[in-house]
Amino acid sequence: MKITIIGSGYVGLVTGACFADLGNTVICADNDEKKIDMLGRGEIPIYEPGLEELVKKNKAKGRLVFTTDVKKATRDSTVIFVCVGTPPREDGSADLTGIEKVSRTVAESMDAYKLIVEKSTVPVETGEWVKDTINRFKTNDCDFDVASNPEFLREGSAIKDFMNPDRVVIGVESEKAGEILKALYEPLNTKIVVTSIKGAEIIKHASNSFLATKISFINAVSNICEKVGADVTSVAEGIGLDRRINTHFLKAGIGFGGSCFPKDLKAFIHISEKLGYKFDLLKEVDRINEMQKDLLMEKIARLVWNIRDKEIAVWGLAFKPDTDDIRSAPAIDVIRRLVKEGARIRVFDPAAMERSMEELKVEGIKWCKDIYETSDGADCVILMTEWNEFKEVDWDKLKKILRQPVIIDGRNLYDPGKLKAMGFRYAGIGRN
Ligand code: UDX
Numbered sequence: 001m002k003i004t005i006i007g008s009g010y011v012g013l014v015t016g017a018c019f020a021d022l023g024n025t026v027i028c029a030d031n032d033e034k035k036i037d038m039l040g041r042g043e044i045p046i047y048e049p050g051l052e053e054l055v056k057k058n059k060a061k062g063r064l065v066f067t068t069d070v071k072k073a074t075r076d077s078t079v080i081f082v083c084v085g086t087p088p089r090e091d092g093s094a095d096l097t098g099i100e101k102v103s104r105t106v107a108e109s110m111d112a113y114k115l116i117v118e119k120s121t122v123p124v125e126t127g128e129w130v131k132d133t134i135n136r137f138k139t140n141d142c143d144f145d146v147a148s149n150p151e152f153l154r155e156g157s158a159i160k161d162f163m164n165p166d167r168v169v170i171g172v173e174s175e176k177a178g179e180i181l182k183a184l185y186e187p188l189n190t191k192i193v194v195t196s197i198k199g200a201e202i203i204k205h206a207s208n209s210f211l212a213t214k215i216s217f218i219n220a221v222s223n224i225c226e227k228v229g230a231d232v233t234s235v236a237e238g239i240g241l242d243r244r245i246n247t248h249f250l251k252a253g254i255g256f257g258g259s260c261f262p263k264d265l266k267a268f269i270h271i272s273e274k275l276g277y278k279f280d281l282l283k284e285v286d287r288i289n290e291m292q293k294d295l296l297m298e299k300i301a302r303l304v305w306n307i308r309d310k311e312i313a314v315w316g317l318a319f320k321p322d323t324d325d326i327r328s329a330p331a332i333d334v335i336r337r338l339v340k341e342g343a344r345i346r347v348f349d350p351a352a353m354e355r356s357m358e359e360l361k362v363e364g365i366k367w368c369k370d371i372y373e374t375s376d377g378a379d380c381v382i383l384m385t386e387w388n389e390f391k392e393v394d395w396d397k398l399k400k401i402l403r404q405p406v407i408i409d410g411r412n413l414y415d416p417g418k419l420k421a422m423g424f425r426y427a428g429i430g431r432n
Contacts, residue, residue, distance in 0.1 A: 222430025
C-alpha cells in the first residue's frame with residue numbers, strides 16, 4: 001500500500017519506518033524543514049534503538065521518502081496517518097490545534113477517497129471534530145473516512161512493540177476503512193480489535209491510565225511496606241503472580257514520567273470532567289505519583305540530615321533506561337528541588353546529558369563522565385534511572401570515593417542486604 005504519515009516526530013517516524021519495512025511505500029511529511037532535511041540525509045533526530053538502521057534501509061530501497069509538501073503527500077496516498085503532537089495545555093487538556101490544522105490541509109488537498117487515521121493520542125470525540133472539519137473545508141466532493149488507530153509504543157522498544165504488538169486497535173465507522181486497516185496490519189499476525197472510533201480513542205487513554213494506576217498502586221503499597229519493614233519487591237511478586245493481576249508495571253519506584261503517562265492521565269481526567277464525570281480515582285493516581293518525589297526528598301534528609309551544602313551524586317536522568325527522553329523525568333524535578341535547597345549535584349546519564357544540560361540551566365550541577373566521577377566526594381548517591389550499565393557497580397571502589405556511604409535506590413535495583421553488610425546506609429522504595 002501507499003501510505004502518508006503527517007507528522008514525523010517520534011510516533012510518525014517509527015510508524016512510517018515500520019510500515020515501510022513491511023513492504024509498503026511510505027511518505028513521511030512534516031512542515032519542519034530542518035527535520036525533513038535531516039531525515040533526508042539519513043540522520044535521525046531522536047534516540048531509538050534500531051530506528052536509524054530501519055530508516056536507512058527503507059530509504060535505500062525507495063520505500064520511505066520525506067517531504068515538507070503535506071498537500072502533495074496527501075494527494076499521493078489513500079491512507080493518511082495523522083501523527084502530529086497533542087501537547088498538554090496548562091489545564092491538562094490536550095492541545096488539538098495540530099490535529100485541526102492537518103484536518104484542514106487534508107480537506108483542502110484531497111482529490112479522491114481518503115482514509116484519515118488518527119494515530120496521535122487524542123481525547124474521545126476528536127474523530128467527530130476531524131470529520132466535521134473535513135466536511136466544512138473540503139474543496140472537492142470526494143468521499144472520506146476517519147478512523148482511530150492508537151499506538152502503544154514504548155520508548156526504547158518502539159520498533160519491537162510495533163512489529164510484535166499485544167493487539168492492534170482499529171476504530172472505524174465503515175467496512176471499507178476497516179478492511180484497509182486490517183489489510184495493512186495483516187502481516188503482523190496479531191489480534192485485531194475492531195471497535196468504533198470513540199471506543200478506540202477511549203482505549204488509548206484508558207490503557208495508559210490503567211498502567212499508571214498500577215504503578216501508583218504499588219507505590220502506595222510500598223509506603224506501607226516501608227512503615228513496617230516489609231519488602232515491596234516480594235509483595236509485588238506475590239500480588240503479580242495472580243494471572244488476573246500479572247507482574248508487569250508493578251515495580252515500585254520514584255514514580256512514572258515520560259511523554260505519555262503524565263500527559264494522558266491528565267488529559268483523560270480533563271475529558272472525563274468535561275463530559276460530566278469526575279474521575280477522582282485518576283486524580284489520586286496523579287497525586288501519589290507526585291508524592292513519590294516528596295517522599296524521596298524526605299528520605300535524603302533522613303539519611304544525610306541537612307541537604308544544604310551536601311554533594312549529591314545523581315545516577316540517571318532519563319525517565320527510564322534506553323532513552324534520552326527527560327520529559328516529566330522525576331530526576332529533573334528532584335535535581336531542581338535539591339539545588340533549591342542548597343545541595344551541589346554531580347550527575348551522569350548514559351544518554352540524556354545533552355538534553356538535561358539544555359533543560360537544567362541552574363548553577364550547582366557538575367556534569368560527569370561516569371558514576372564514579374559523580375560519586376567522588378559525594379555524601380549520598382541517588383539512583384534515578386535503572387540503566388543496565390548501573391547494575392554492575394564496583395562497590396569497594398565506590399565506598400572508598402564517597403564521603404558518606406549512603407545509597408538511595410530509587411528503582412530498587414540493588415541488594416539491600418549485600419550493601420548493608422558492606423557498611424552502606426541503604427534506602428530503597430518500599431524496602432529498607
Ligand atoms: C508508555 C506506554 O507503555 C506505551 O504503551 C504508550 O504508547 C506510551 O507510554 P513509555 O512512556 O515509553 O510508554 O514508557 P513505559 O515503559 O511504559 O514507562 C513509563 C514510566 O513508568 C517510566 O517512567 C517508568 O520508569 C515507569 N514505570 C514503569 C514504573 O515506575 N514502574 C513500572 O512497573 C513500570
